[in-house]
Structures are given as structure tokens and as C-alpha cells.
Amino acid sequence: MPALGLGVYLAEEGNECLQAINWALKDGYRLIDTAAFYENEQSVGQAVKESSIPREELFVTTKLWNSDHGYDKTLRAFDKSMAEAGLDYIDLYLVHYPVENLRLDTWRAMEQISKEERCRSIGVSNYLSWHLQELLDNCTVPPAVNQIELHPYCFGDERQKTVELCQEKEIIVQCYSPLVRARKFDHPELMALAKKYEKTGAQILVRWALQMGFSVIPKSVKQHRIQENGDVFDFEISGLDMEQLNGFNVDELVCWDPSKTP
Ligand SMILES: NC(=O)c1ccc[n+]([C@@H]2O[C@H](COP(=O)([O-])OP(=O)(O)OC[C@H]3O[C@@H](n4cnc5c(N)ncnc54)[C@H](OP(=O)(O)O)[C@@H]3O)[C@@H](O)[C@H]2O)c1
Known part of the structure; x- marks a missing residue:
């Protein structure tokens, strides 16, 4: 899986999403x-199909x-995503969120999809250490x-524990x-x-993620920002400065708090 990707949450289906992906590629x-x-799987599929880059060099993630x-x-939702994207295969299918009570049944279907080789890999999202442990067991x-x-x-204790388990x-x-939504x-x-x-601040945050050994998917629909966020391979943050960045933690979430799900 490539380390750097383009996130397309809130990229509008159609021109906005297509253009963003074309610039990113x-x-x-x-x-x-x-x-x-995100209701833009169709545009993602279209951009991938219309690209001159061979399909096997591209990596498409979508989520349940x-x-x-x-x-x-x-199983039905996966079929629908496949039909929307119109691709022969999806590279990675993720469970978007660890929904209570149902997530283990869901995972059995994810395994089925994987065994039928209709997507190359399966994974999860928003799983904290205890969600992961339950799944691994x-x-x-x-x-x-x-x-x-x-x-x-x-990047507080629970996030670090989750990362260590991963x-x-x-x-x-x-x-x-990864850009804390520009806040x-x-x-x-x-x-x-x-x-x-x-x-830029955005480049420091993307580079931090890469140097931590994480994959990272900043979102933008603006050409200059897509270029900026991807221009992070010509410098290295020193160990001391990485330590300083790691000290910024205030347990601030801009999205979901999966710790609220038992
Ligand atoms: N699995 C999940 O539950 C989950 C949740 C959230 C996000 N995601 C994925 O992760 C991706 C990224 O996360 P995100 O969209 O929440 O937030 P993000 O990437 O941290 O920030 C995106 C925001 O920052 C702006 N921006 C981008 N580059 C910038 C730059 N260089 N300078 C200033 N502003 C900049 C974007 O505006 P413009 O577009 O106008 O440039 C947008 O408002 C999503 O698109 C999605 O694919 C997954």
C-alpha cells in the first residue's frame, strides 16, 4: 500500500472529485x-479507469x-460499492466504524469477501486497542x-496503545x-x-506521520494544496523535533470518538 494517499471526504461527486484525483495522480x-x-465512489472509479496509470499501480480504498x-x-453493501466504483476489484475494504454488537458478524462477511478475492485486503477503521483485541480473538x-x-x-495513551498493538x-x-482539518x-x-x-505546517504534519511509520491520507480539492501536501519527500524532521511534535498531544479529536462505543 502506498504510504501517501488522497482523502476525498467532502469532495463532491463529479468534477470536484475527478479533478482532485487527476491532480493528485x-x-x-x-x-x-x-x-x-462520502457518496463519491463513482467519481473515484471513473478517475481510476480514465487514468493512464496502470490499475495495478493504483490503490483504491472504500469503506462499509x-x-x-x-x-x-x-455483502450487499460491498456489491453496491463495487457497482458504484465500476472497478474489477477494490484494493482495501474497511469497516468504517466499530458498530456495537454487529461488528463480529460484519467481519465474517469481510472475511468472505476477502476469500472470494473480490478485494485485495480487508481492514478496519476507528478501532481502538480493545476493539482490535476483540477482533483478533x-x-x-x-x-x-x-x-x-x-x-x-x-497521540495520547489510548492512541499509542492502539498503535503499539497494530x-x-x-x-x-x-x-x-492528519492535517487536523487545518485547525x-x-x-x-x-x-x-x-x-x-x-x-508549511501541513507538510510538517504529513511528514510527521510518514516518519512515525504510518500511512497518511490528507484531503484537499485544491490543486496547490494537493501538490503541497504531497511534497514531503525532500526533507527529514530531526529526532529532537519529532520529540517536540510528539509533545503537542492534547487528545484533540476533529472526528469521531470511538472510545464512546463500548
Ligand atoms: N475512517 C474515518 O472515519 C475517516 C474520518 C475522517 C477522514 N477520513 C479520511 O481521511 C481523509 C483526510 O481527513 P479529513 O478530510 O478529515 O481532514 P484533513 O486531511 O486533516 O484536512 C482536510 C481539510 O484541510 C484543508 N486543507 C488541505 N490541505 C491544506 C493545506 N495544505 N493548507 C491549508 N488547508 C488545507 C482542506 O480544505 P480544501 O479541500 O479546501 O483544500 C480540508 O478542509 C478524509 O478525506 C477521508 O478520506 C476517514
């Missing part, structure tokens, strides 16, 4: 992260929405990926909302680091 992105919930949990519903195919909200401002079980950690670009310490490396 030109800038070297090879992973596109969508979901049934919360109201589609349960064995039969999961009850599965035959373990998740390949756990996509969670992760950035220096959200690493121990060889589950790839993928950071969503921290006035944080003086972040901006001082950006100045030091002659980069």
Missing part, C-alpha cells in the same frame, strides 16, 4: 481513500457504512490496516484527518518548525 499520489458514506453492518448487509483473517484519527495533537500484530496504521496552522510551535524546515 499527476503529483505522484497512488492511493485514493473514499467510502460509501455503519447502517450496513451485519453479515448479509455487509475472533477472526480467521486479521485486518491488514487500521485507519484512525492520528496527528501530534491526538505494530505488534503487523497491522498498518493509517492516519486520517492548527496558527499554532506557534508548529509554525516555528515549518519555518525552520522551510516547509
